[in-house]
Amino acid sequence: MPKARKRKLPITDTDPVPVASSSKPESSRAVIRRFHVLLKRQVQLQKSTQTDVSKKTELDRVEEEIEQLGGLENYQRMSTIGQGSDRGGGSQKVLVNWLKEKRMHRTESKLRLLEVGALKPDNYKSYSDWMQVTPIDLNSRHPSILEQDFLLLDKTENLEAWDIISLSLVLNFVPEPTDRGNSEI
Numbered sequence: 001m002p003k004a005r006k007r008k009l010p011i012t013d014t015d016p017v018p019v020a021s022s023s024k025p026e027s028s029r030a031v032i033r034r035f036h037v038l039l040k041r042q043v044q045l046q047k048s049t050q051t052d053v054s055k056k057t058e059l060d061r062v063e064e065e066i067e068q069l070g071g072l073e074n075y076q077r078m079s080t081i082g083q084g085s086d087r088g089g090g091s092q093k094v095l096v097n098w099l100k101e102k103r104m105h106r107t108e109s110k111l112r113l114l115e116v117g118a119l120k121p122d123n124y125k126s127y128s129d130w131m132q133v134t135p136i137d138l139n140s141r142h143p144s145i146l147e148q149d150f151l152l153l154d155k156t157e158n159l160e161a162w163d164i165i166s167l168s169l170v171l172n173f174v175p176e177p178t179d180r181g182n183s184e185i
């Protein structure tokens with residue numbers, strides 16, 4: 001029997017990717033990239049002043065695909081896989097090295113770190129003798145992670161609240177450039 005041919009799909013911003021069935025780096029990266037495209041388009045459509053039926057149709061299609069990809073939970077799961085030590089580890093390794101280079105781990109009081117986009121509650125557990133960490137995320141995956149949109153934090157209240165803010169792989173998730181620019185607290 002002749003082999004069934006796979007149909008080749010063009011690679012464009014609007015083409016869906018299949019739901020990743022494995023945790024291979026290529027498949028998780030493809031899903032993460034696709035999420036970024038879809039979430040950005042979702043916000044653009046929601047904010048658009050267009051009133052015709054095509055806007056609603058496209059928004060439904062985008063939301064359906066987000067759903068099919070497993071929603072924000074799956075996006076976070078894929079991102080957690082990417083943080084694994086077999087993939088080079090999470091961004092805390094880099095941040096801690098920078099702080100040590102600057103000898104900031106030797107300050108009298110603990111450094112107050114706001115960790116935005118925290119997928120795990122204990123990324124900085126090994127450094128708790130010199131760091132006091134507050135993990136937050138849009139969608140908390142653990143009771144110790146505060147569910148909070150960073151962009152909605154009160155600027156006045158937070159002005160002096162942190163010594164360091166980690167935004168690793170978070171700003172690229174914010175669909176609107178103006179919101180990215182407004183993200184300093």
Ligand SMILES: C[S@@+](CC[C@H](N)C(=O)[O-])C[C@H]1O[C@@H](n2cnc3c(N)ncnc32)[C@H](O)[C@@H]1O
Nearest residue numbers: 079091117137138139149150151168169170173
């Ligand atoms: C790629 S993951 C982050 C990974 C982790 N920080 C790292 O470096 O691997 C992005 C995370 O940022 C969160 N996030 C995106 N926008 C956010 C916002 N405005 N406030 C809080 N969390 C946000 C998402 O929910 C998601 O869990």
